[in-house]
Amino acid sequence: MKEETTYGHQELINQVIDYIHTHLHKALTLEMLAAEMHMSVYHFHRLFKSHLQETLSAYITRQRMERAVMYLQTRDLSLQELSEKMGYDTAQSFSKAFKRYFGVSPVAFGNTLTFNTPETTPIEDIAFIGLGEPEVLLISPMYIAYIRIIGPYGEKESYELGWGKLCGFLKENKLQSKATRWFGISFDNPTITKKKQCRFYACASVAQRIKPSGAIGALTIESGKYAVYTYKGSYSGLLRAYTYIYSREKGRLRNALSFEEYVTWSDNPAKQITKIYIPIQKK
Known part of the structure; x- marks a missing residue:
């Protein structure tokens, strides 16, 4: 019974994390989320804290502040627009929360951000980073099975365990x-988020939408236009590649998930090929 309960709790936590991630622009309260998950407020609060090691309010605040930093890095938004995307009624209330979290205002924080941009970086650096020029693709919806891994990106033990469980689920269910x-x-951006709190989804495409099962979740990558960069090299260089890409694509990004596809794997990192999908506007 205990194992069945834990299995169901993992499924619920996946659902609530995905819900929060896609609704940060809306009011999110303990009462509302508990109702969404069909649980009592007391039980939901205890379950969430035991699995995430954070209270719900602390988790939502952290996600909003870290998302705000991502927008400061990759978008040209007014303070009011940024506030609305983070679920705040006014720019003043958002600025106050941001300063309480980071110690400086959003404007001051934004002024500290520096990038290697196409304007300041020699064009040959794109090849030096391991990237080729992007192709623009319009992709169809894709159904995905995933397992969530929380911890330092690329951590050998947790990643092997996570990918192993995902592969086991796929084989077991044909x-x-x-x-x-x-x-x-x-x-998450590990330069902003604590390494132990970084979230990674190990994913596999499936032919049709699946029902979530324990630690295995389900999501759909929606159709849309993407700039697709081919990256050759060690996975440890992906952060640098993403940083370059986001600075380059800043003017045409749209609100959707970026993701990477593992085309080839090799014991030799120089032979590893990864495709990086960046959602861009249709124009």
Whole structure:
């Protein structure tokens, strides 16, 4: 019974984390989320804290502040626009919360951000980083099975365990085939988020939408236009690649998930090929 309960709790935590991630622009309260998950406020609060090691309010605040930093890095938004995307009624209330969290105002924080941009970096650096020029693709919706890994990006033990569980689920349910594609979604910037709190989804494509099962969640990558960069090199260089790409694509980004596809894997990092999908506007 205890194992069944834990299994169900993992499924619920996946659902609530995904819900929060896609609704940060809205009012999110303990009472509302508990109702959304069909649980009592008391039980939901205890469950959330035991799994995430954070209270719900602390988690939501952290996600909003870290998302705000991402927007400061990758978007040209007014303070009011940024406030609305973070679920705050006014720019003043958002600025106050941001300063309480980071110690400086959003404007002051934004002024500290520096990038290697196409304007300040020699164009040959794109090849030096391991990237090729992007191709623009319009992709169809993709159904995804995933397992969430929380901790330092690339940590050997947790990643081997996570990918192993995902592969086991696919084989057990006869979902893996030659057409299966392997993806990764990184939700956090490890230069801002504490390494132990970084969220990574190890993902596999499936032919149709699946029902979440314990630690295995389900999501859909929506159709849309993407700039697709091919990266050759060690996975440890992906952060640098993303930083370059986001600075380059800043003017045409749209609100959707970025993700990476593992095309080839090799014991030799120089032979590893990863495709990086960056959502861009249609214009």
